[in-house]
Amino acid sequence: MPVPQASVIIAAAGAGRRFSEASGAPAEASKVFVDLAGRPVLAHVLSAFAAVEAVAEVIVAVSADLVEWAGETFGGLAPEGRRLAFIAGGGERPESVALALEASDRGTELVAIHDAVRPLIRPAVIAEALRVAVEYGAAVVGRPVDHTIKTAAKGGRVVETVPRRGLWMAQTPQVFRREIITQAYGRRGDMVGSVTDDAQLVEAMGQTVMMVRGDTANIKITTPEDLRVCEAILAAGWPFET
Numbered sequence: 001m002p003v004p005q006a007s008v009i010i011a012a013a014g015a016g017r018r019f020s021e022a023s024g025a026p027a028e029a030s031k032v033f034v035d036l037a038g039r040p041v042l043a044h045v046l047s048a049f050a051a052v053e054a055v056a057e058v059i060v061a062v063s064a065d066l067v068e069w070a071g072e073t074f075g076g077l078a079p080e081g082r083r084l085a086f087i088a089g090g091g092e093r094p095e096s097v098a099l100a101l102e103a104s105d106r107g108t109e110l111v112a113i114h115d116a117v118r119p120l121i122r123p124a125v126i127a128e129a130l131r132v133a134v135e136y137g138a139a140v141v142g143r144p145v146d147h148t149i150k151t152a153a154k155g156g157r158v159v160e161t162v163p164r165r166g167l168w169m170a171q172t173p174q175v176f177r178r179e180i181i182t183q184a185y186g187r188r189g190d191m192v193g194s195v196t197d198d199a200q201l202v203e204a205m206g207q208t209v210m211m212v213r214g215d216t217a218n219i220k221i222t223t224p225e226d227l228r229v230c231e232a233i234l235a236a237g238w239p240f241e242t
Contacts, residue, residue, distance in 0.1 A: 003130050004109035005056040006175070008049050009100040012042060012116035013061045013089025030063070031221050032116045037234045041221060042070075044119035046077045046084070049112075051123040054130055057082060059104050060116070061089030061096035094195055098185050110134065111181050113198050114173040117221040120230055121214075122239050126173060129212045133175035138207055140175075140199045141214040142168040171214045174198045180207055 012032045032042045042060070049055050058078070062070050070086040078084035087103050089096030097113055104111065110133055114121065125141055132139035145167035151159045174197060176184075184201035191204060199209050217233050219226055 003054040003127070003134055005107075006052075006054050006110035006112050006130055007104040007108040007178075008055055008058040008173070009097055009104065009111060009113045010042075010045060010049075010058060010060045010116045011089065011093050011096050011100075011113070013063050013096045014093065031227070032062075034227065036119055036227060037231055040074075041119045041227075042074060042116055043077060045114065045116055045121070046074060048119075048121050048123050049114070049126065050077065050079050050082070052126045052130070054110070054127070055082065055112075056108050057105055058084050059100040060084070060086050061100045062086055064088035094185075094188060097198065098188075101182065101185060106178070109178055110175055111178050112173040112175040113181075115220055118172055118218055119221070120217045120219060120233060120238060121173065122218075125212065125214050125218070129173055129175045132210050132212050133177060136208050136210045137180050138174075138176045138199060138202050138209040139212050140168075140170050140197075140209055141173055141212045141218065142170045143214055143216060143218075144168055168211050170197055170199065171218050171220070172197075176202060180205075 014030065033040050036044060046058065049058055060070065067086050067088055075084060085103065087100060090099055101111065110130055112126070112130065129139045129141050145164045149162040149164055149167065151162060153159050180202055181198065184205055187205065188195065188201050191201065195201060203209055217238055219230055221227050221230060
């Protein structure tokens with residue numbers, strides 16, 4: 001089945017407080033722009049999506065005061081004939097995604113949403129997620145849980161050991177047919193409780209969501225330790241199959 005064109009939304013508007021606090025860096029020094037093996041974290045992400053033929057455009061939601069700077073700094077990473085746009089994001093991730101969705105090209109059939117701080121995503125995994133989304137409507141990259149998971153009460157007392165059979169750790173990108181994710185975001189005000197990822201909104205509509213096996217290396221950089229791990233993986237020759 002041929003893969004139609006896709007719009008990619010990259011959420012990069014967060015301040016990265018946990019990262020800044022742990023590293024001693026000022027809050028405005030977002031982890032999205034820190035150096036990773038000689039290039040900003042965001043540059044690694046943009047290069048991965050640029051390598052996927054079906055990606056027609058990338059919309060990056062950044063802090064309002066960084067829109068002009070980001071465009072000047074990263075604009076040259078867009079392959080010829082493809083759009084790379086930077087827009088002002090919102091105070092929370094769902095708001096940033098909604099704004100980027102509104103700014104995207106409605107002519108693309110697929111929308112992929114990716115965390116800006118997952119720099120080691122492989123183009124082959126992106127392509128597979130796009131393919132699965134074409135077939136089923138929604139696809140989430142992730143990994144089966146292979147650790148023992150326990151529920152603990154306040155204070156650390158173990159309540160239970162959770163059976164891990166069928167459990168997956170969700171990653172990004174998460175890919176959807178445009179009409180599905182647009183409808184889901186239009187209904188997000190109806191959700192009760194916190195929304196931790198985009199697929200959660202789609203699941204609430206009763207839409208089928210398929211898991212796509214990703215890589216352990218698709219780390220979300222939250223702390224300076226995560227950044228060091230990514231550096232070590234790249235130094236070891238990631239992606240290893242090439």
